[in-house]
Amino acid sequence: MRRVFLLLMIAALVLAAPALAQDSQFGIRGLGTPGRGESVRARATGGAFAPFDAFSPLLDASVADVRRVTAGVTTGTSWRTVDFGTESGSLRTSRFPAFVLAGPISSRLAVAAGFSTYLDKSFGIATRDTIDIRGTPEPVSDEVTSDGAVSDLRVGVAARLHPRFAVGFALHGLTGSTRVTAVRRFDDSTTYRTSTARDEIAYHGVGGSASALLDLGTDLRLAAWVRSDTHLRADIRGRTVSDDDLPFAYGGAVRWRPGTQAAVAAAVAWRSWSGAGLNAHDTFNWSIGTELGSPTSPVRFGVRGGQLAFGPGAKAPTEFGLSAGIGKQFSGGRGRLDFGIERLERKGTGLTERVWSFLLGLTVRP
């Protein structure tokens, strides 16, 4: 039975893996939609447990608690409705946003490497218009699509300097590409041919992060992190087409574990996205979550809120979400499967998005 279970799990991960997707229409006119850097476990708690979760690529100091080589992978599928007031649409996308491999190199040091989605840049938009050519109105249909993302490749090290205090540092390489297509179709296809332009955009950037964990007693843990990314350069066939500032970010969190079968956490984060070009805004995000039950099969709940980095107008779009999930250990604790479900609502000038996400995560300790 367990073998069948494992096979199903692997199949699910493989089939869900290939696609990357834009999470929000708000990011189309900006650099994209920032990724969350959260494992399924953290996501099911609204993101509140991310700073304390070694397999959420957010806070490097948490890797210090990994005492065996362990790998964690996250995948998910979203069903999204967009409502512009006059227009609406339904979208379905799958993505493979995070992978972390971590393990100790000494009794105090641990290292972690992996990747996560830094900016989702997959989208497709379709528009209709009528243009005047040779003195005649010609109805046209345009479709612009982008498929790809900027990934955050992370190599980090964490050290437990004291039984109650751990620090972590990481270097981040931002890299990725998008395959982009712009198609114009003319209703009068006898006279006018369809125009198709295709290209591939390569993205490059670097960043660094530092973090710390401090235990205040056996039940209370504090976390703080800071991260700075430089620029995101976009190249087409070796020619730089844009170079945008990336944000300085910082945040903090607190986790309280009143017993062996209950934990509550809260987290906040600020990011200075406003320097990242058109339609960019600084953001503040918060989250509160809980994990209940046996560590082998916990149940999780969370709530999150805050702002989105990109959107039209002077005011940043807002986001509010509820999430829940379960976890299941197997093979004597060598593996863990996490499921999560999340409901998000994003509102901004001229657009409301509602998203259902189904998340699947696997953690394996060989």
Added chain:
Amino acid sequence: MKVRLTRFALLLALTACTEHATAPGVCPDFCPGGQIGVVDTIFTDMIERDTAFSGYVEATGGEVMVVADVPGAVDSRAIFRMNAMPTSIVIHDSTTSPIIVDSARLQIEILHRDTNATNLWIKLYRLPLDIDTTTTFAQVIPAFTDSIVDSVSLNTLLSAPLINDTATVRIWTVPIRTDSAGHILRVIGPDSTLFLDTYLDTAQARFVAADSGRVAFGVRVSPDSANTIALGTSDIGRGARLTWFYNYLDSTATVKYDSLSRGPIFDSFVFNPPTPPIDSNLAIGGVPAARSLLRVKIPRLLRDSADVVRATLIMVPVGPVPGAPADSFTILARPVIADLGAKSPLSTNSPFFGTKVIHLNVADTLRMELTDLVRSWALDSTLASALMLGQAPEGASYAQIRFYSTRSPAFQPTLHITFVRRYAFGVP
């Protein structure tokens, strides 16, 4: 319970792997920063060189023989010589019996005609046997003056009642119309081709054994601006047919009756005024057929930074082509595989062809769509960017059109191109 939830979640994951990522665009707030920009420009310098060549297809190689008599414009007449006949029949071993021709029937196919014609007479003349590819209009004038064999009013035949009794249809396969002189008219096929049969006696169709039964005929129409017809030729298997009816004595000295058909060994048409020689302009069509080669230089803009969505060749005619108002011809533009001047091999890739119908007596500017051809040149720099303009079919019209060439800068050929600028990817 948790095991069921786990299985349900796995099933959900397995079935959720399809994508639908395209949404309605509400611009500019929720669209990318780039724009799909359309530019419409007349490139006056893209056709950098051009040349006219003549001598491709003679009238004898044409698909039709044009017969028209438009006063003040053109007088075109069909001429054809029928194949030889045996003058005797083998009746037993090497014993032969001479044939005695008593009559003949000439059948011609009228492929095109002006349906507005109200007084269209088709006249048949006997011509000398020495007509060939070098025969000129002037050389056949005497025969067309004094050797009339028969004449028939096509309008009278067309207005005659249809005879469709079973006996008639069994003989002719279709209903027929006939006149008091015995001419038979049939309308056959989806293109409504007219089959005209004329019975000729021995004075009209003279069977001369010394000539092996060869005879030559000419066809003209009565003068009128609407009187224009096109007769089928042997080049497309629709030439005139002459059926000889004869008798002979068999081995028992009994009179036997039989018939034998002959097709043309030569068919052509002559016209006046003749096609003028090539000058500095671009010539297309006429007899012998002329073609014009246009060499196109694709600008870097179209190769690197644009996508051609429409391309139109614009050529200004030197003047209207005189002829019957109902007559027209098609100009066909074909890309060359290699630019070897007059002998450039032409592509057979028909999607890249351009066509335009030219109506006579009208001096409209030619606008021919060449979108797929110009797109192929813009995408593949190894292709020979030249095209040959010719008449389709060639050698089947007295009409030749002339356009101003690059030697007349004010009216030179141009390309009107609509293109989409390269999309500015990567700009938010």
